[in-house]
Amino acid sequence: MLEDTIIAIATPPGFGGLGIVRISGGNAAAVARRVFEPKGRTGRAFPERKPILGAVRDPDGGAALDEAFLTYFKAPRSYTREDVVEISVHGSPAVLEAVLKLGTRAGARAARPGEFTLRAYLNGRLDILQAQAVDDLVRSVSLARARISSRQLGGSLSRRVFRLRDRLTSLLSRLEAGLEFPEDGVRVNRAAIRRTLDPLVDEVGRLAASYETGRALAEGVTLAIVGRTNVGKSTLFNALLEEDRAIVTPFPGTTRDFLRERLVVEGVAFHLVDLAGLGRPAHPVEKAGMAKGRKIAGQADGVLIVLDASRRISPADVRLIRKYGDKKSIIVLNKCDLARRIDGAGLRKTAGASPVVEVSALRGRNIERLRARLKPHFAPGADKDEEIILHARQRDILQDVYEALRRAGGLLAGGHSEEMAAEELRTALDRVGELAGEVRTKDILDEIFGRFCVGK
Ligand SMILES: Nc1nc2c(ncn2[C@@H]2O[C@H](COP(=O)(O)OP(=O)(O)O)[C@@H](O)[C@H]2O)c(=O)[nH]1
Ligand SMILES: [Mg+2]
Structure with a gap:
């Protein structure tokens, strides 16, 4: 799936001042060379990250379709971490469609919705929460929501979630150490565990509750x-x-x-x-x-x-x-x-x-x-720089984590077995892994990337 080179119109349908076609994959530059004729520099390699002037032309002959600018992003310094070319022409749907057609004839495949971002994700450029934020940002109709998405694209939510995972992992290992080596005199210090656990429970609860504000910002x-x-x-x-x-x-x-x-x-x-x-x-x-x-x-x-x-x-x-x-x-x-x-x-x-x-x-x-x-x-939190959850899926997972952690705390406080508390922590960790995109199921990928616009 990652072997081929994909192409799509990146700007919205309709007429505009400019329109952009994006190409990504190992053959991006070769495909671009077939449809784009640089002005006065034929034969030379495209410079990196620098727009060059030229024209879009059918390689099989005919007049130039439009004047164009081409920008080349060499792998891995690109959105998808593959070779990427962006061709910017005047925003006529007819011209854009023609560029797309020439590109597919030159060997690129029309991209599916979300495929550029999917590649960015599969190539490790973005994690799943950041990929989701790309879609949010593109769709945001209010500045407040755009700001949140932009921050999450920068990794604010990801860092929170990864830190949560690390803290849960260390908590679980402390609990398990006492379970596995009781003969070595390793005893579980329940009070100490709860001192770490309780603030985590609050934090997760607050994060889950922030969805109310996220929804308010959307609707x-x-x-x-x-x-x-x-x-x-x-x-x-x-x-x-x-x-x-x-x-x-x-x-x-x-x-x-x-x-x-x-x-x-x-x-x-x-x-x-x-x-x-x-x-x-x-x-x-x-x-x-x-x-x-x-x-x-x-x-x-x-x-x-x-x-x-x-x-x-x-x-x-x-x-x-x-x-x-x-x-x-x-x-x-x-x-x-x-x-x-x-x-x-x-x-x-x-x-x-x-x-x-x-x-x-x-x-x-x-x-x-x-x-x-x-x-x-x-809409509390919207005016501060608090992390706000924008998706019901994320909220549902955080709610499950919250409940599992609370049960773990209750078991420890109530004098129940540490094994039972550890089991709850494991449940919480699994769910956090899902949130962080470590558990990669087709369902999740479909849900997140399937609703993207083409070209993103
Ligand atoms: N003095 C004064 N009268 C008010 C004020 N607000 C509304 N009114 C008057 O109270 C009456 C009823 O107002 P209205 O807005 O129709 O009340 P509603 O039935 O609750 O919708 C009108 O005569 C208004 O002019 C206010 O702040 N001060
Ligand atoms: Mg009235």
């Missing part, structure tokens, strides 16, 4: 605005979006259905949903709207619970806070421009871990501060 965070009627939900919705999207009136029950709009805060997308008030409906239409609203709020990633600061807190407010208490939430105390009647201390007690932000949606007061809380609260 956006759905935030439902809940609260009784007339507390100012629609006004807040408009204020956060900086436009008059929702209708605001002094009459309760104005919003009868729901509105959904996108708000991007520092590279993270939030889908803001303005709901009908969750109070006592006065109208059948309102009732239907509320039922729908409850469903949406129930499925949202987080909620903004809006309260009216100019009124005393009602049992309905308390019920609302309790109801969404298990979700990530921020309590928004609205109408702070009016005389205050809400009991702050009582509220804080009810609010529990949810932060309370005081605003006036009508006057636009403190809206900026509320907006600044959204990212750290609902």
